[in-house]
Every structure is written in C-alpha cells, then in structure tokens.
Amino acid sequence: MTTAHTVEQVPVTTLANGHRLELTVHTLRGASEGPRMVMFGGVHGDEPMGAETVRRLVAAIDPAAVRGTVVLVPVANPYALAALNRNTPLDGMNLNRTFPGDRGGSVTEQLAAVLCEILTGADYFIDYHSGGNLASVDYAYIHDEGAEMSKAYGCRVLYAGTPYPGSATGWALTHGIACMVSELGGGGQRIDEYLARGLDGTLNVLRTLKMLPGEPVAPPADQVIVGTLSTLRPTVGGTMLCEYGVDRIGERVAKGTVLARIVHPATSEELEVLTAPYEPSILVLGRESMTSVAPGDYGLMVADGSTATPAA
Numbered sequence: 001m002t003t004a005h006t007v008e009q010v011p012v013t014t015l016a017n018g019h020r021l022e023l024t025v026h027t028l029r030g031a032s033e034g035p036r037m038v039m040f041g042g043v044h045g046d047e048p049m050g051a052e053t054v055r056r057l058v059a060a061i062d063p064a065a066v067r068g069t070v071v072l073v074p075v076a077n078p079y080a081l082a083a084l085n086r087n088t089p090l091d092g093m094n095l096n097r098t099f100p101g102d103r104g105g106s107v108t109e110q111l112a113a114v115l116c117e118i119l120t121g122a123d124y125f126i127d128y129h130s131g132g133n134l135a136s137v138d139y140a141y142i143h144d145e146g147a148e149m150s151k152a153y154g155c156r157v158l159y160a161g162t163p164y165p166g167s168a169t170g171w172a173l174t175h176g177i178a179c180m181v182s183e184l185g186g187g188g189q190r191i192d193e194y195l196a197r198g199l200d201g202t203l204n205v206l207r208t209l210k211m212l213p214g215e216p217v218a219p220p221a222d223q224v225i226v227g228t229l230s231t232l233r234p235t236v237g238g239t240m241l242c243e244y245g246v247d248r249i250g251e252r253v254a255k256g257t258v259l260a261r262i263v264h265p266a267t268s269e270e271l272e273v274l275t276a277p278y279e280p281s282i283l284v285l286g287r288e289s290m291t292s293v294a295p296g297d298y299g300l301m302v303a304d305g306s307t308a309t310p311a312a
C-alpha cells in the first residue's frame, strides 16, 4: 500500500440558493493493510468541539505510522455548524435521528445517506459529540462491540446505553461496525483540556487497536460503567442557577441534593428545582452558574451511581 493523505469533497446535493453541499472527507491510508476506522465530528451543529477534535486528529495522525486506513469527516453537518444549531436549519431535522437517511429526501436525509456510504465497510467508528452551546459533558458510550475503544478513550464514566433510533452508531452497530460515541466538553468551558483529552484518548484507542504503534496507556483506575443516565430537563424556561456546575462534573452527589433552580428572569419567582435523582448521582453534564434555559433543554445530566461497576 502507498501511504497517503487524500482530501475529497463528496457531493451531497444542491440547495435552493444554488450552493453545492459537499462533505470534506480526509483519508489517511497507512503503510500496511489493516482495519478501516471512520470518525465523524459536527453531526450536531451546536457541538463544534467534536468537529475541532476531528480536524486536529487529521494533523495528529501520521499516515506512515498507520496500520489500515483512517477516514475522517470533521464537519458532518456543515449548515448546522454554521448556525451553531443542533438540528439542520434547512429542514429542522436532527441528523443523529435520521440514519440511514434517504438519497431522495431532504438535506438532512441526504447527509445521513452519504455518511452511511462513508461508513459502509468500516471496522470501527467514533462519533464525536459534546455538550451544546451552554453545557459541558464528560462521558463515552460503551457497547459490547468496541468496548475496548471506550475504555481506552479514558473517560471515567462509560455509559452502557442503547443507541438512539436513527443515530449513526445505531446504524453502525447493526452493520457489524464496532463503535463508540465521545461526549466531551462543549459550551466553551475548559476547551483546551477537553480538546487534549479527545486527541490523546483517540490516539490511545488507535494504539489499543494496533492501528498505531506504541503501548497504549491504561484506562483510569476509577473508570466505571453505568447502566442508567438521565437528562434533567427543566419543564419550564427561565434563568437556570446551577449549584452544581461544570466544575463539579464527575462528582458523586447524594439523592435529593439541589443541583439547580429555575427562576423567572423578571419576577424572580422560583419556577422549578432540579434535584439529584439517584443515590448517588454522578454529574456528567453541567452548566455555568447562570445560563438561560428553554423548556425541555439539556439542563443537567446525571448517571445512576448505584449501577456503577468498575470497567476493568
């Protein structure tokens, strides 16, 4: 095999304004035959952390050192990223609920279909997500297929959850592709730390799969697998005052502890209180001390600590 880094603009469709929608796909072809790893960033447009992690990985991985092939799509949903919006503004759809998509459908359906074509034949897949515009998060999904990837990635909390219907990983798992979802950073907090962890974690995954040379680093000794993870969504909008914010992610909190209060932004009336639902609750997504929320937003996320078992 000839070592190479190729960049391809893969056409998706032409928009009403005449702009051609394309996906930039990097292929790092290694020096020897081996597995095919695919990485997506920016499936959700309000998660630029994932896109940036994948963009930096393109530069961080030396094709000459790779066994097999690494295919990277830094920006899987370009118009959603441009709008910093979770969904595609053009049709309002959530790309990660749209797989396998439809080549004859709307923009998001066509994006999903093209991304499925890129995934087809892969052995491994990593999908890089994060908190949205106002929240940071810190965990990775773990599935039977690809469990070694999740452990090697290095997050302390691994969630053994079923992929959402229509998600990229849901599609990949039913097509024999081992995969993991990274949920790291977001919301503008501790950016360099989360980017470094995404990069280092991914290189450690590639070493674990023997797609890069070198001894992988052992996962953290306190890494746990949890069976239940809940999003605490305020049922009302307002000003969210967090008592357990971004700096408390990873902490174990007693059941019933007040995590955040939603107050009316003008009258100060306390509209809702979000409390820790589990004994203990492990905080995995947090916000700054004051943020604005809409009804049903990702307020906070907690794992059920009583379901936590050591990953090792």
Ligand SMILES: [Zn+2]
Residues within 6 Å of the ligand: 043, 044, 047, 129, 130
């Ligand atoms: Zn996401």
